[in-house]
Amino acid sequence: MCITFALIHLFIWFRQRGVIAHLLFSIAALGAAGCAFAEFWALTAGTIETYHSTVRWQHIPVFILLVSLVWFIVVYFGTARKWLAQLITALWVLVLVINFLSPHSIVFTDISYLKYVELPWGEQFSIAIGTNSPWKIIPDMASLLIILFLADASIQLWKRGDRRRAITIGGSSVFFILAGGIHSPLVDAGIVHTPYLISFAFLGIILAMGFELSNDVVRAALLLKEVKANERRWRSLLENVQLLVVGLDIFGKVNYVNPYFLKLTGFDKEEVQGKNWFEYFLPESAGGELKRLFYETLESEFYPHYQDPVITRNGEERLIDWSNVKLYDREGNIIGTLSIGADITEREEAFQEIK
The missing domain is CATH 3.30.450.20 (PAS domain)
Structure with missing residues (x-):
């Protein structure tokens, strides 16, 4: 679904190069698809080495999605604080650097073993039990800043009168990032024994963004139709x-x-x-x-x-x-x-x- 969204809006961006929001949305949707693949790979990991590798590489699509989301809000809302977007981007660049310089990843310093949990319908998934990295506070701080960034931009947009967009994109993004941000550390700490829900949270954000952008496309098409009708009327007047x-x-x-x-x-x-x-x-x-x-x-x-x-x-x-x-x-x-x-x-x- 995310890849389909990405291709559709990438095509729209090729036709309307001035609307950079479509390009940023496409990149974010591709990042969400990458997160889903990485999450599935981690859940089905058969060895600790595979799990380590998956968690390490999973940070690339997460980086792509979150940074694209932040700059999408800057462009699409027009109310976001650009300096805060730059700070969040810098933090996530730092996360990637530390992640790939660490022996395993920025999440774990060591994984003791993989715990396999069976779902009610018989399917199994793996959860890593190990020691959390002290560096993990950096992506957690970056996620918290994103929530504050989204809330601030949405409140400013609400005050300007665009309440639907503020709720649909801003409100849903804050909710899903909060949900994923609270659930994932609990899974990492071994407190909650469920699959990660990051991809589902990101899917909710992508759907909200796609809904608003699709409305914009429909409104633009209707406006173009109206403009063409007006143009025909004026041309008829000038011609006659x-x-x-x-x-x-x-x-x-x-x-x-x-x-x-x-x-x-x-x-x-x-x-x-x-x-x-x-x-x-x-x-x-x-x-x-x-x-x-x-x-x-x-x-x-x-x-x-x-x-x-x-x-x-x-x-x-x-x-x-x-x-x-x-x-x-x-x-x-x-x-x-x-x-x-x-x-x-x-x-x-x-x-x-x-x-």
Whole structure:
């Protein structure tokens, strides 16, 4: 299940590289799968050497899962204390170093024997009976810090109003890490004679994270559908309105004109697209000044309304009254302008005749 989750969200991340939460979730899910395999290997260990080796290597997927979880919270919640995440990461790096430098592992200095416990349905599993390493306090402290880290980030998120996410991910993560963190030392000390429940605790966390991320994906799909519907409505309006519509990029090149513009000016779309507006479609006497105003509009002062003559394909000048807006990308950078204009040539001529 965890591997399936990991592959799905890894694929989503490949499609949406900016959403790093999906990548961190995939890594955490792979870590949870590794923990489950290592836990199963330890439970079925036939020798002390196999058990020692399994416990030692099990710390790698635990490290991957917990560190990924911490940084997932940093990215996904936006309320976590980054310095605390860095401290937890450093502690777990220290755990790995001590774990692989120790004769056996960071959990045991020595295993006296393996105790085999039979379940009610007849299946057996092994539990190590031995001396706990004094270094084991470091991963225990790191786990405690993770609980404090999650609780703090969830409380801050709750205060911001995102209560469901705070409870679903933050609350469930605190609960399952507490459950696993309390149960595992009792098994290590030989007080509780049951299999480790670490993988089940981690599975609960992965399910909670996956549930929220899946909701985000569904909401994003619905939002995209709504955006596309709105885009179709606006495009229909621009395509059918009896006004001229012109879009320019930041270099003054035409990237959009509507059918009414083509009808009024007599140009084909291919003759207009990509051409510099100020060089091809304005009188030479006005083009330079209007080009200067255009760049001023992009950089500072904005001119929402102005009038200028537009040259048609047959060389006729049509006076257009323009209304203009700036266009922005998602980062807030100006990417061009969109102008909607009314042909006031006849009105202006009639006004001049009256005068």
